[in-house]
Amino acid sequence: MRNHxxxxxxxxxxxxxxxxxxxxxxxxxxxxxxxxxxxxxxxxKDGLPSSLRTSAAARLVAVAAGAELLADKSARIPDRLRPxxxxxxxxxGGLAGGLLAHAEKGPVVPAAALGSAAALLxxxxxHDLRARAARGVPDRVVAAAEDGLAIxxxxxxxxxxxx
Numbered sequence: 001m002r003n004h005x006x007x008x009x010x011x012x013x014x015x016x017x018x019x020x021x022x023x024x025x026x027x028x029x030x031x032x033x034x035x036x037x038x039x040x041x042x043x044x045k046d047g048l049p050s051s052l053r054t055s056a057a058a059r060l061v062a063v064a065a066g067a068e069l070l071a072d073k074s075a076r077i078p079d080r081l082r083p084x085x086x087x088x089x090x091x092x093g094g095l096a097g098g099l100l101a102h103a104e105k106g107p108v109v110p111a112a113a114l115g116s117a118a119a120l121l122x123x124x125x126x127h128d129l130r131a132r133a134a135r136g137v138p139d140r141v142v143a144a145a146e147d148g149l150a151i152x153x154x155x156x157x158x159x160x161x162x163x
Contacts, residue, residue, distance in 0.1 A: 016159075017106030018114055021097030023157030025115030028093035029122025030150035031072065032085070035096030035115070037065035038154035039103070047103030069147050073140050080123050093119025100158065122153075 028035035040061045045053045071077055078085055097115020101108045126146060133142045 013104065014106060017101050017104045018111055020100055020104075020157045020159065021111035021115045022118040023153050024096040024100055025093035025118030025157075026122040027150045027154035027157060028096055028115070029089050029119035029124075030126045030146055030153070031065070031068050032080075032089045032092050033061065033065040033068045034150045034154045035119070035157065036092050036099070037061040038158045039096050039099050042103075042158040045103075047105065048099060049102075052099070072147070073143055079127070081127050086120070086123060089119045089123050090116045093122075096157075 024035035024038055026035075027038065040048065040052050040057055051057060080086060080089065094112040094116035097118070098108045098112030100106075100115075101111030126149075130139075130142050130146055133145075
């Protein structure tokens with residue numbers, strides 16, 4: 001059997017959907033609420049389940065994401081790599097990736113899996129980099145930079161910048 005080469009760009013929507021799921025999953029790894037908030041707040045909501053297209057859902061995810069940005073600066077917040085916070089990041093990263101794929105009419109299960117995997121990797125890398133950077137820079141400054149990165153990943157993943 002002979003392999004036929006696929007033309008370039010044969011699956012641009014698939015690639016875009018899966019890469020976007022990695023971006024929103026990564027945002028969730030850094031700030032657990034950020035990926036889901038970006039997906040729910042995006043301009044094109046037609047592909048989302050009806051319960052997430054409401055103004056109440058938009059307010060809820062916006063408040064949750066904002067509260068997390070503020071709470072992250074507190075010493076009382078548990079380490080993101082502890083089981084509870086880490087599981088939340090995996091679930092929310094997968095949910096964000098899966099919902100984004102659903103909205104784009106893409107493959108939901110692979111996108112959710114990639115969103116979870118990206119959340120796990122980003123949580124670990126973000127934790128380690130923050131700990132290392134905080135040795136020479138105040139933790140709140142490092143945390144604010146991490147906030148900015150999480151927001152940028154979420155925005156890029158939902159296509160506000162890329163599409």
